[in-house]
Amino acid sequence: MSVEVSFYKYAAIVKNLRGVLYWKGENEKLKWLLSRFKYRYLGLPPSSTPIKGKNIVNLTYPTHEVKTATKLLSKCMSTEAAEALSLASLYISPIMTNSLQDFDTSIVKTVKTSKEMDNKDWKLHMRIADYTTLDFYTWATEKAAEVLHRSLDEILRERRERIEKDVKRYWRLSEEEGRIFLAYLDPLKAVxxxxxxxxxKEALRKFPDVSSAFGIIATLVI
Incomplete structure (x- = not known):
């Protein structure tokens, strides 16, 4: 069972975190990914299989109440996936994964490319994915709180419209065909x-901070 993280440590992790790992198995891609971050953290959710690395930080919930979001989302996906999605929002960080299909109920938009991405491409687009998640955060979590007095369908339309506009950030790689290298995840879509x-609604009435786990998350498919 995870314990709450102290505020000062939480703030330091948010500042230095570059991604939340949701990974299945160990392979060369994982080794490559870990080698990309020598001075910044990659976060590992509590229920994940342990991964060794000096840049791996074990994530915990900033408050007990926000665990309610994971409990809710786990009715719609695996507990491990729900936890990664919630913590990515709570730590305002993109997800990095080799198992996008586990988030199927929350996928709003995917970005494809046929280009063979080199280290320079990945470095740039990891940074852009970080900006996407951060720039959405305040607006998206405030919109999540509006579920208490507005139509969820209407809120989801607004969120999708914002996502459609944001896709242009990835113009260097985005194509009609190819493999998915990035996806926009919205936990409200899963709800x-x-x-x-x-x-x-019951969770938000009881614990208003639960909305902080409902950001829009850029997810890199490695």
Whole structure:
């Protein structure tokens, strides 16, 4: 069971975190990914299989109350995926994964490319994904709180419109065909798809800070 992280440590991790890892198995891609971050952290959710690396930091929840978001989302995806999605929002960080399909109920938009990405391409687009998640954060979490008095369908339309506009950040690689290298995840979409609106409203009434786990997350598919 994870414990709450102290505020000063939480702030330091947020400042230095470059991604939340959601990874299955160990392979050359993981070794390559870990080698990209010598001076910044990659975060590992509590339920993840341990991964060794001097730049790996084990993530915990900033408050007990926000765990409610993971509990809610785990009704719509695996607990491990729900935890990664919640913590990515709480730490305002993109997800880095080799298992995008586990987030299927929350995928709003994907970006494809046929280009063979080199280290320079990855470095640039990891940074852009970080900006995407950060720039969405305040607006998206405030919109999540509006579920208490607005139509979820309407809020989801607004969020999708913002996502469609944001895709232009990836113009250097974006193509109609190719493999998915980035996806926009919206936990509110999962709530809608799995008909969890009532449970979310109850959680927000009891713990308003739960909205902080409902940002829009840029997810890099490695």
């Amino acid at each position: 809608h798809q799995c008909k969890l609106q009532k449970e979310l």
